[in-house]
Amino acid sequence: MVFYFKSQPKADDYTNFMGLDKYENEELIKYGFMEDIWLHVDKISSAHVYLRLKKREGVVEDCAQLVKASSIQGKKVNDIDVVYTPWSNLKKTPSMDVRQVGFHNSKMVRTVRVEKRIHEIVNRLNKAKVERKPDLKAEKEAVYAAKKTQRKQQLKEKKCQEEMQRLEKKREVEIRSYEDLMVSEKMTSNKQIAATSKSFQEVEQDFM
Template identity: 45%
Template sequence: MVFYFTSTAVDPPVTLFMGMDKFENEHLIKWGWPEDVWFHVDKVSSAHVYLRLNPGESLDSVPQTLIEDAAQLVKANSIEGCKMNDVDVVYTMWENLHKTESMEVGQIGFHKQKEVRKIRGEREQRDKEEREDKKKKMKKIEEQKKEEEKKRKEEAELRSYSNLMKEEKMKSNKDGGSDSDDFM
């Protein structure tokens, strides 16, 4: 028997379908609709969760909160996944699921791997952008510190007496100078 859940992560609430074991997952695979979005914990056994979109809706139009809600349902109903801190949840349109006779009950593949999305993958991209932004800010701060240090050294050099007694700046009154001891 397939389970039905109501997700209140969006308004109006939507229904999520879930298979509790591999036989129910197989049933969902067989009878899915082209508008269904399939969710599964990546690389470990888990329930299959389906979100039925309205005709004309695309995967890009699904709110992130609803995707996360379906992912939490999949993770919570995975024997191994529910015990893990970090899991990837993959999702794709039902039409992208590929099932052959040689596959075990409940097992699937994909027609196009590029159309499979990962929830943690999206989070990793966001975190990567955040790290790059942080690096840029730190680099800017380092450049400002170097510029300030350079400015301080220049100012210290101007105040220093070391530049006053250089030979090329000195003049002599010995040869040909008009040095007269006659003061009066």
């Protein structure tokens, strides 16, 4: 089971969500998107909260409150640190226990201080909570397949545009070459050709 929370009712540019327990968290770690942001209370147990977004403004605080509220220890105390990092920075090895996770690059991990529980935020999130049983693998594959198709289409359009530009440049070169041939100073009239040409008799005499 995965819980989905809507921070702003009219905002469609991000979603925050978390697993029901450690087993769902394993699936979320495995099938996260490159754009996802992962959040967790620093150094103590809590839910793994994810932020899937197009824009980040104003939503990290919501997720940080969600992480704190889901932590058995964290929700009892003030001034806790919540760490977050891109999903791509999460490191999972076979030797790690369920729910345990590390980082590829510690410099990509950020920390936000949560001074206290903000009830208005937590209550708003819980009212908008939706429960689903998604096929995380299928969802990721579908999204990445759509992106791959989009990239291929963009590449095709780029090549088509480049070919049109090449043909246009070739046509311009041909036009310039034709215009050069038609310059009056470089042209010779039939009268000029006749005036400078030998007569048949003269040609015959030269031949003899």
